[in-house]
Amino acid sequence: MIIENGRIVSVETEGVWVETIKKSACGSCKAEKGCGHSLLNKWDGHSAYIWVLLDGRDPAQYKLGDEIQIGIPEEVIAKGSLLVYLVPIISLVTLTSLAHAFFAQEAITTLAGFTGLAIGGLIVRWHSWRTRFDRELQPVLVDERKTLRFFQPVEQH
Known part of the structure; x- marks a missing residue:
């Protein structure tokens, strides 16, 4: 399971929208200086948003801005x-x-x-x-x- 950190930007009944913090992968890779993704990440100001299922959890437990971990x-x-x-x-x-x-x-x-x-x-x-x-x-x-x-x-x- 690959773990990524993120921040909740929207809470819905079935899941949450999470803004991922892309720096975690780029900071741990040895090819950071020669990687095109790292270069684009520095120039691009856009954030990545991922839909994450709550899988039976109560949506009231989550608030906007909460830092969470997601796994893929x-x-x-x-x-x-x-x-x-x-x-x-x-x-x-x-x-x-x-x-x-x-x-x-x-x-x-x-x-x-x-x-x-x-x-x-x-x-x-x-x-x-x-x-x-x-x-x-x-x-x-x-x-x-x-x-x-x-x-x-x-x-x-």
Whole structure:
């Protein structure tokens, strides 16, 4: 579970909106000076807002401005990264290869590559929209008010 600190900016009945403090990841990474994310983070004044489910907790316990910790399972980040990076690249290479095999013209091959990249991006966007309410993919609150449920493998007898 990757833990991130944040501040509550809105409380609703099912969850809270949290403004994340992005510096925690950038401060602990050894590649900070050569990282594009770190550079953009310094220039960009925008904050990141994340919807976090309360998972049965009473919303009255949380107030605007409360500092909280949220957790995101590692497998969610790993699978999401694979999806976001591999699907567009695979569709780009596939359409480029097909166009080159059937047409062998540079302009058509290039256009097919850009089309494949766009199709891959649309697939990622569609998958993101389709799974936006999946409870397994949502960040969770990490606090003493309710214990976290971790996956426990079932023992075979």
